[in-house]
Amino acid sequence: MNGPGNLRVHEALLYGGTQERITWVYGDLRGSAQSSVKLGNTAVELRAQVPDPLAVAGSLSVNGKATYRLPTAAMTPKLALTHDTQGLFNVTLNEAAGTVYFTDGRTWSRLSAPAGAGLRGTAVAGLRGAGNFTDAEADALSAALLNQGPLAVTVLNEAGVPDAPLAVEPAPTEYRRTALYVLPNVRTVVAQGSATGSVTITPGAGQPGSVQAQGARVTFTELASGTNAAVTDPTVRVATSQGELSALYGLAYGRQTGVPAAPSLGAGGTAVGIFLGQRPTGGYGVRVLGASTQGGVLTLTAEVRSPGPGSITTQALTSPWTIVRVSGTYREVRVVNAQGQSLPGGAGGGTGQTR
Structure with a gap:
């Protein structure tokens, strides 16, 4: 595994309604058309990035795809939330007490507190600021989760999720992980006088x-x-x-x-x-x-x-x-x-x- 220069690996670990491990690989091909690394037990080929909604500036394609993707392990529910017809939220479970983001399928908002009743959301551009994402990664993931109806996302403690960090060879100069729990089909309940x-x-x-x-x-x-x-x-x-x-x-x-x-x-x-x-x-x-x-x-x-x-x-x-x-x-x-x-x-x- 020769590896690119300044090899960096960033991961999004998605649980709940979406069980996927999405890995961005960054590096400098140093004038070569390709390079190779080992992710987990798999040798992969790195080339220039390809057009894809998940492609971000500076990242490399992995085996011809914008990212390296694997399934994540099953997880017990970590988030329970309802949305009422007056725009308020009721969070009854947020195991990691992480920030909660909500999308109605068109726009994003961030809740004012990680748990409780009668919470209000603040309009935001997407998942920027969530976990260890770069802004470009947060933007790409936010766009990918739109148009799927009402769903909520909370940030988990990445040290407590069932999927261990990927073994990377050669060792990267930077390795980031962000774990999210995705709650699909958020229910809308009728608010009094709405x-x-x-x-x-x-x-x-x-x-x-x-x-x-x-x-x-x-x-x-x-x-x-x-x-x-x-x-x-x-x-x-x-x-x-x-x-x-x-x-x-x-x-x-x-x-x-x-x-x-x-x-x-x-x-x-x-x-x-x-x-x-x-x-x-x-x-x-x-x-x-x-x-x-x-x-x-x-x-x-x-x-x-x-x-x-x-x-x-x-x-x-x-x-x-x-x-x-x-x-x-x-x-x-x-x-x-x-x-x-x-x-x-x-x-x-x-x-x-x-x-």
Whole structure:
């Protein structure tokens, strides 16, 4: 094993919903096309870094991959947390008393205390400051854990985890380890007197992320979205009454403790629930990009996300969904992708049927 100059090894040890050991190897190839080291009992080839979401500046590729990855050992739960509809957190278990980070699948926040009830989160860019990560490593890992629905992460004492440090040959000039416990599918519980928020989106030419199907444009409001619906098959459900909207919320939040009260549908309004059905891991999601109407038919253009090859995913069953509201009454709804192709289950009628 000749090894690169200034060999450094940094590791992320992920437990809980994601069981992976991710190793970044840094060094100077000193003008050579390749070098080699031994990680554990395995000899690996180091070359220039390859394009990959987990690649960071200064690191080398390992056997043609951005990082060296192995499974981690199983671990008993180290974190228990719920999130309520007013944005407060209740942490009932945090064994290492480490900092807790939370993502709703889109943004990150850091909790003000490692345990307790009624805790508030502070908006942060991601996992920067967690453990022994460099900022670049924290940014790459934060991005990799997004789009997997609500999950929480706590920093563990790396000296107490079941996986021993890797034996590295030749000996590195620096060896860092950071251990994290990942809690997927964080439950949302109903807070007393809470109100459900919504985001109104007005589709239009030149607006980022706005894709239009043929027909008259329609303004839509995203009422809620998540990844843990009580739905196993792809389906679209349409609600034209307050009772039907409440039934939609029951499907969407059916695997959680308590169902948030549905907002007012409003006179002459229609709500549409798009459910992707059961998926084997995290990393899946759906959101509406545009809405149009023609001949009394409402067409929603939706984007479906799925994890790419080699992505970090939470190993838990998910069922992604989104619910949007539009003005006007529609009994026939089509859901298509940006190319105009119908999504599975993408034609919907009332909440009691799909077609």
